[in-house]
Amino acid sequence: MRTVHALATAAAATLLTTTAAAAPAPPPPPHPLLTDAAVETAVARLDATVTAMMSRTGVPGVSVAVVHNDKVIHLKGFGVRKTGEPATVGPDTVFQVASLSKPISSTVVAGVLKDPAQWDDHVPLPGFALKDPWVTDHVTTADLFSHRSGLPDHAGDLLEDLGYDRTYILDHLRLEPLTPFRASYAYTNFGLTAAAEAIARAHGVSWQKLADDTLFKPAGMTRTSTEFSAFAHAPDHAATHVKNPDGTWSPRFVRDPDAQAPAGGVSSTARDMARWMRLQLSGGTLDGKRIIPADTLARTHIPEIVSQPVNATGSSSFYGLGWNVGYDGAGRVRLSHSGAFELGANTNVTMLPLERLGIVVLTNGAPVGLADAVAFDFFDFAEHGKVTTDWLGVLGGLYAQMDEAGRSRTDYAHPPATAKPAKADSAYTGTYDNPYYGKATVTANPDGSGLTLSLGPAPQRYPLTHYDGDTFSFETRGELAVGRTGATFTDGALRIEYLDAGHLGTFARR
Template structure:
């Protein structure tokens, strides 16, 4: 799952927090006080439909559902657009969306509900087959470490294995081959690490993650259309299909994304109505409709910074933090702001943002690949509440952040245009055969009767036709959530190096 580092992973922490000069104080400053009046919030809510209609028109995203909670009341709940292009069925408050990495704060709520004291977040994670390259880290890593992305695993470790079709057990067993950075001193967004922590808690409770989520949160909170299982989403009669943008600007439901392998990190599906109940619970310290659902102290721990996720870019810049499944920031008045974005490149984007001091929160669910829509709606809503108007046009800024993330994943080599002086390839027999890799498993290269090569990867082999580029280098089109355009496959001395799999120097296969 590519949950974009700049927003999906960091949840718009910087743009939400703004900028400000941090000055040392001789004594702790007074606690911040609420600033927003009911009238200000009413104005922001009244303008929300216009904002959404305008931003949907500009992006073309087919459908959106939104909920706003203030002072323990759902003050806005509405659907916009259609569930699927080419089908007139409308999006409503009970339309089920995949929420991608907004699953993380939902999952941290489940964990908080499974614990009785905040100290349980610091318990050692044990799970069969799950280990790190450094045995000391294996023996000391905690649930909090993995839910705050400070374990030392590389960014998105394990996600490429998921894209190739490997199951959860295989991924957990092979994370030990990933290189590590400093334990508890570095931040890198890792879906598989968070997933392992959640699965370990469920196992310790003698149940599955799916049942723990339902019994601890979804059922007690009355979230009747929320699940951690892909089957529940795809079989829901009223669900929003995922869409990607076509070159002509239209949107199509081209792909289906099954995130069950990383369910705690990105596999939740829900509705605006259900998410409004979760927002109410969050803003009421774990209670809902007068009933205690989640212990206040274990939930509060999720809202506390655990690691710096976005260092300041200037002396006057603001720091972004990551808590336990939440992006954590503070505005110029010291008010806590909690947020998270979620994005599947295969067709969904969501945002949740809360100001706990103001008892105010918004959740935005969309059925289009990330172009900034969900985040822009949330940002403009809080802008209008605080300032009476939008302080900037957020959409192009956010769209550029998402686009930059995709561009950075692409190869610097333009494989679509071989060099004019390209060297010829050898006979196809020089490349065919079976290759092995301790991390990615087996790869096979075959040739048809015309000599055209095909690379097969994954446990249920995915086929990638190879196109000659230069000498012993070929290219193929990547697919899946982590797709990054055309990438290279270079043969040398009985090996083949797959460029898109080699970010952590694990992408070389050796002929058997």
């Protein structure tokens, strides 16, 4: 099962450029190819692009920053922080940046390493292990930051959605089946989180303090944090929004990503992100001061593994250390990353280091393609003097298509005409155990209206609707919601469909 975090990354990797060249890339040109006038013209139309895309999608709020040649040449907010309230978005409005946390976190790690080769060190973390003991003993920081540890796609995310904390999640990754170590790519928030936490522990501090002392404070990123409480208590912060069936947007959910803070828990502003982009594009310096070592930072921009052998352009896409890394037809490196919370945020950063040009787009709406499309549209116009593709249409369609792919193929809302009746409630009630997902309980509703399934440590309760025979369904919720999913009772066991992507979703009855 692929979630929207990976969908955003896949979208950026696949559609970053229509002129990408297959690996290995040609040598980069010695001089920038974009003129100042071309960049200025692209910036001049940026406000109109953002407002048009907001009107087209209904996304409530956006904040954008563009940097070029170590200067912030555009910084502006659009729309409102929360629907139904008058407060507007500005350059200092705090947004949850979701998976843009990954390149920020790789910057932090680069800041504490003394040599680029230290990315290849094994840094143990108590309570974290993989299914293969040899891999556990040899997996490196670079392996986990480039998603090549062998963990399956989004391993651990479902545990987070059920309410388990970081300690439980990292401990239970040892039960996940592994694909070939260093030979397979799969996007994993908690693999990266384990690596970052191991680095912080090795330095005797929390991840937040390491990020503060290494990057946020030295770089003057005064409104940036890795802790949800800082975002929630910021006076000027953007609420997360989801789209309603009638096309309007509402702030119906709150996403607390503390369990995966290094991978998805950063909150920041367009102004702070502009400072970070300047640092990235200046090789680790900012305002004449060395913040991050140039060589350890440069390592983050190098491809570590193929993320897509053949993408939509017919070329290859790569992942570095917290970055999507690609090459265009001129041999220029393009760095990018998208971030997305299905519960209400979408972000994008895209940079051309040779041109010393970058854009960041932060939004307070669930992913419909706007953040990525603004960035792609901007670079498209700067390159060609015109927009060659309806990026919002293409990317919005890709997000919608991939979202549908995660849903069950069974239409649980419409039981078959030949559906068999369920047994008595007592045939299903009881406690069921699973070594990965913990305890599940099935209880009969006191009013005789049916059954309720309880999952997770809190627990979360889901009313069951009969479908056919011993199969029921329930509506999933949370960041990884996939609509209705199946719950099938058989031979003293309960199999929950959407938890079973890695064949870990069967619970044994006590």
